[in-house]
Each structure stands twice: as C-alpha cells, then as structure tokens.
Amino acid sequence: MTAPVPMTTAGRRPRLRKGVLHADLCIIGAGSGGLSLAAGAVQMGASVVIIEKHLMGGDCLNTGCVPSKALLAASHAAQSARQAGRFGVDLPEPVVDFARVHAHVQGVIAGIAPHDSVERFEGLGCTVIQAAARFTGPAEVEAGGQRIRARRFVVATGSSPALPPVPGLAETPHLTNETVFQLTELPKHLLVLGGGPIGIEMAQAFRGLGAQVTVIERASILPRDDPEAVAMLRDILIREGIALIEGAQVARIGPGIEVELGDGHIITGTHLLVAAGRKPNMDGLDLALAGVETTPRGITVDARLRSSNKRVFASGDVAGGPQFTHVAGYHAGVLIRNILFGLPARVDYTALPWVTYSDPELAHVGLTESEARLANHPVQVLTQPLSGNDRAQAERTTEGMAKIILGGGGRILGATILAPRAGEMIGLWGLAIQSKMKIGAVAQMMAPYPTMSEISKRAAGSFYTPGLFSARTRRIVGWIQRLLP
Structure with missing residues (x-):
C-alpha cells in the first residue's frame, strides 16, 4: 500500500509527440514503491508514466502484507475466544466459517484498493498504461503498443515466490x-x-x-x-x-x-x-537492451539505486536488497531526491526494521548480537523479560523479551522485541539508531504506565543498574547524606 498523499491539483502530464509518449519519469511497476514514487513525483511537478501489467497495488495490497494481516486478524479473534478462560470468561470453541474469513480478507483488499487505483493516479496527473513493459533501448520502453521515452526510468516490478x-x-x-x-x-x-x-x-x-x-x-x-x-x-x-x-x-x-x-x-x-524465498521480477523487461546489468538477485544498483544505465534506477525487491514493503517506500524518498532534485541521496540500512507478525510479534531493527560481534564492536547486551511488565501480567501475555545491543559508550546498535504489538514498539529503537543516540536517551524517557512499551525503558535503565546500586554509590550517598543539613 502506498503512503497517503493529499489530493492536489493534477500534475503536468506526459506529452504525445509523433506517436511517442514523452515524460520526465517512467515507472515500471505499480506496487508500493512505484506508486509512492509516482504520487510524490507528479505532485512535485514531474510528468509521470506508470506501467503495470497486472494489479495496481502490487504484491503488498493483493497477495502480501494486506491479505496476510487480515487473515491473521481473523486467526487472532479465534485464538482470543479459546484463551478467554484465563480471564474467567468461558466461551465455547469458536466456529470458523472460512468462506466468511475469505470474504473478510477480500473486503479489506477492496477497501484499500481505491487508494492505489488507476483512477486515483490518473486524477493526480499520471498516465497509467496497463500492459507489460519492455525496454527497446537505453532511453525507451514499449508497453501495449505505446512507445515511451523518459528522462529517467525506475524499475519497481517487485518479486515473486x-x-x-x-x-x-x-x-x-x-x-x-x-x-x-x-x-x-x-x-x-x-x-x-x-x-x-x-x-x-x-x-x-x-x-x-x-x-x-x-x-x-x-x-x-x-x-x-x-x-x-x-x-x-x-x-x-x-x-x-x-x-x-x-x-x-x-x-x-x-x-x-x-x-x-x-x-x-x-x-x-x-x-x-x-x-x-522469492525471486526478482525481471522476465520480459529486456533489460540487456537498455544496458542494465543484472544478477539472479535482481538489478545491480549503486547506493543511489542507479543501474549501470544511469537513466535507469531500481526500487524495492527487484533492486536486490532487503525485501520489505517499507524498504520500497523508503526507496521512493531516495529516488525523489536523486531524480527530481539531482541530490546524491544514498540508501542507508543501518536502522532497517523488520517484523514477523506472529503472536507474539517478533520485531528487530539494526544489528543483531552476532552481527555486532562480527563487526568487532565492543558489544554489551541488555535484556528485559516481558514477565516483568505489569501490562503483560494484566493481559496474561508474559512470554517475550526485549534485547538491546550496545556498542562503545552506550551507543545503540540494534534491538529485538518479542511481545504483543512488538512491531509498534520497535520504531523507538529505529529512531534511536538513526539518530545515533546513546542508551541514556531512552532510559530517561517518560513512558506511560501501564504499557507494553515500558519494556524498552526498563531494558535501557538496566544499563545503569550495576553502577547505581554499587558499593561505591552507597558510599557516595552516605557521605552526601551526612553533609546535608
């Protein structure tokens, strides 16, 4: 799903001259990354062509993130009924009507689909071509019998199982x-x-x-x-x-x-x-005709997401990097700075988060403990069990943990959280890593009580526990107390 973008006056449209459609930007693939880029670019004044041979919204909306989370929501509802007895609420075994579960999943997709639709992007000022694209040269693409020439191309075709x-x-x-x-x-x-x-x-x-x-x-x-x-x-x-x-x-x-x-x-x-596993979608694009180098992992790109043909960029799964929808959205921001403003913006995965939406959720950002040790950081590990969290006790969900990886001087390198809604909590640690914060910033944070997110503050606070409750500290406090009036 694309990031919400306010509806504004339609952008400058591509022009048809002598049978060839001319644009500032041609995006191949209308998944999350391609549509986020298109929405931003067209409203900033660029003329944009979008080419999509299958479904608008791509894998995330139609066969990935959205339907999987909708199915998980149905599953969680059934599990909640089964586990209600732990609160003194006895319910019968839930009856699952899977046809209705299927209808729920499809209804969620249908509810989001207008945001990613042809009509919305045409209304923003893009030209949308629903056909397969192929390069005919280093600066031209053909789709549905239409030739398109653009200043820049972005391949955002995603991946397949x-x-x-x-x-x-x-x-x-x-x-x-x-x-x-x-x-x-x-x-x-x-x-x-x-x-x-x-x-x-x-x-x-x-x-x-x-x-x-x-x-x-x-x-x-x-x-x-x-x-x-x-x-x-x-x-x-x-x-x-x-x-x-x-x-x-x-x-x-x-x-x-x-x-x-x-x-x-x-x-x-x-x-x-x-x-x-998944494989990048490159079949039929004739990337070799555009002088675009590839490997089985995808299109070979530099840190600016440029291919060997400097007119052609890649975004999302097909770029051969981390395969997450939020990475494709992040790529859109990097590409806007490169393509629209000519800035040398580069990708940085230092604070890359990912979440497995299990129950409880398993979320991570930055370096794992093993990665930090391989990089020769002076590693310190802080752990905090979820069983010490009052909200977790109240909700009888005490199996989990927070694990924080620190480098020299208390610098935050990575974090793992296993807890209900851990994906909602991991963002704090991503911001801390991106901002090069030290652990004291999180330890001094005021967290609302009682919340699961307190586990982050308690884990951070444990960094200071050995020093605060040491014999030296007790001696210092004793001296100060004798001096105070």
Whole structure:
C-alpha cells in the first residue's frame, strides 16, 4: 500500500509527440514503491508514466502484507475466544466459517484498493498504461503498443515466490502467497515448506483458524532473527499445536501432497504452501537492451539505486536488497531526491526494521548480537523479560523479551522485541539508531504506565543498574547524606 498523499491539483502530464509518449519519469511497476514514487513525483511537478501489467497495488495490497494481516486478524479473534478462560470468561470453541474469513480478507483488499487505483493516479496527473513493459533501448520502453521515452526510468516490478528445485514440486498442486488467499475452504492439514516470516505467519494463521499445520524448514525457523527470541517463539508455536520440522532436507514431493524427507520420513497433508524465498521480477523487461546489468538477485544498483544505465534506477525487491514493503517506500524518498532534485541521496540500512507478525510479534531493527560481534564492536547486551511488565501480567501475555545491543559508550546498535504489538514498539529503537543516540536517551524517557512499551525503558535503565546500586554509590550517598543539613 502506498503512503497517503493529499489530493492536489493534477500534475503536468506526459506529452504525445509523433506517436511517442514523452515524460520526465517512467515507472515500471505499480506496487508500493512505484506508486509512492509516482504520487510524490507528479505532485512535485514531474510528468509521470506508470506501467503495470497486472494489479495496481502490487504484491503488498493483493497477495502480501494486506491479505496476510487480515487473515491473521481473523486467526487472532479465534485464538482470543479459546484463551478467554484465563480471564474467567468461558466461551465455547469458536466456529470458523472460512468462506466468511475469505470474504473478510477480500473486503479489506477492496477497501484499500481505491487508494492505489488507476483512477486515483490518473486524477493526480499520471498516465497509467496497463500492459507489460519492455525496454527497446537505453532511453525507451514499449508497453501495449505505446512507445515511451523518459528522462529517467525506475524499475519497481517487485518479486515473486521462488520454487525450490525439489523433484516433483512443479507437478504437485501447491499454494504460494499469490494463491493461498483465494482459498474458500479451510485446509485440513497444511504443509508449509519454509520457516521464514511468511511461512511462520501463515502457519500460525491457519492453525488459529483450526487447521492442522506442519512446517518443514531446511535450517532453523526465522534464521535472521535473534536465536534467544526465536527459541521463545518456537516453544509458543509448538504449544499451539504446530509441528515444526527443522534441519530437514526435502528429497521429493509426490502426488497427494506427500513430502518425503531426506531421512525417508514421509509427511502427508491436504494442502501444500511453498514459502521458500522469492525471486526478482525481471522476465520480459529486456533489460540487456537498455544496458542494465543484472544478477539472479535482481538489478545491480549503486547506493543511489542507479543501474549501470544511469537513466535507469531500481526500487524495492527487484533492486536486490532487503525485501520489505517499507524498504520500497523508503526507496521512493531516495529516488525523489536523486531524480527530481539531482541530490546524491544514498540508501542507508543501518536502522532497517523488520517484523514477523506472529503472536507474539517478533520485531528487530539494526544489528543483531552476532552481527555486532562480527563487526568487532565492543558489544554489551541488555535484556528485559516481558514477565516483568505489569501490562503483560494484566493481559496474561508474559512470554517475550526485549534485547538491546550496545556498542562503545552506550551507543545503540540494534534491538529485538518479542511481545504483543512488538512491531509498534520497535520504531523507538529505529529512531534511536538513526539518530545515533546513546542508551541514556531512552532510559530517561517518560513512558506511560501501564504499557507494553515500558519494556524498552526498563531494558535501557538496566544499563545503569550495576553502577547505581554499587558499593561505591552507597558510599557516595552516605557521605552526601551526612553533609546535608
């Protein structure tokens, strides 16, 4: 979904001359990054062409962030009913009407879609072409029979689910994030291939709605996150009834949704969801004709997001970097400064946040402990259990933690939070890292009571605990008290 932009007078429109459409900026891909860039650029006075061959809003709106969070919301509602007894409120086992859950998910998409629609962007002053784009040269693109020449091009085509090279997978009916939200009946036993954020979120969502779920992961689940926090989340998932098979090689996938592991063990389900990574969408763009260099990871770009053709930039997943919707939105700001104002703006992922929307949520920003040690920082780790938080006690959600990574002099390098709504709390630490704050700034912050966010202040305050309650401090206080009248 694009960032909200106020409706203003329509921008300067591209001009058609001798059959060729001329624009300041041509954006290929109408996902989150492309639309954020288009909305900003056109209202700042640039003439903009948007080319999209499929759905406006891209993966985030139609098959990613929005439908997944809508499905998780339904799952959380069911789980809340099951767990109400801990508050003395006994409810019957929830009855899940999955057709209505599907309608809820699609209704959320429909409610947001007008914000990303052709009509809205045409109204802003963009020219929208709904067709596949391909480069015909270093400064020209063709789409739907229309030639487009622009001062600058931005490829923002996103990514698609990658299918691992497992024998039999291509021939076996399977789901990806592009098809799983089309289900109108609840799977009886969902096998999830991949234990990354998408796999874990969907596993917990379908389990909460009543499906049997097995996750198969070749390494460990959520390998990018802090192992201590992942271990706590793993225990929660297992208690909820999700079968986690980690360190498993898949030898074959056969008919009837049958997964054979490397040790010969066979797991049979009713549905298979493949969540084993993503690949950049570059097919059919003829990037070589534009002199744009690529790798299997995506378009090769510099810190300004420029490709080997300085007229062509890349944004979001196709740029080969972190694959998050908020990164695509961040890229839009970098590109506006580069393309519209000629400023040498560069990407900086020092304060990059990410969240796995499990229950509880697992959020991180900056360096993990292992990354900080590999970078030879003088690492100090502050931890605070969620069980020490009064709001968590009141809501009976005490499994979680905050883990703060510090460098020399108390400089904040990274943070991990495992807690309900951790994604809402991690922004404080992102701001602290981006602003090069030291831990004292957070420790001195006044946090409202009782809130989950107090865990951040308490973790920061623990930095001073050894010194404040030391024998030296007691001696100093004793001297001062004897001197005071």
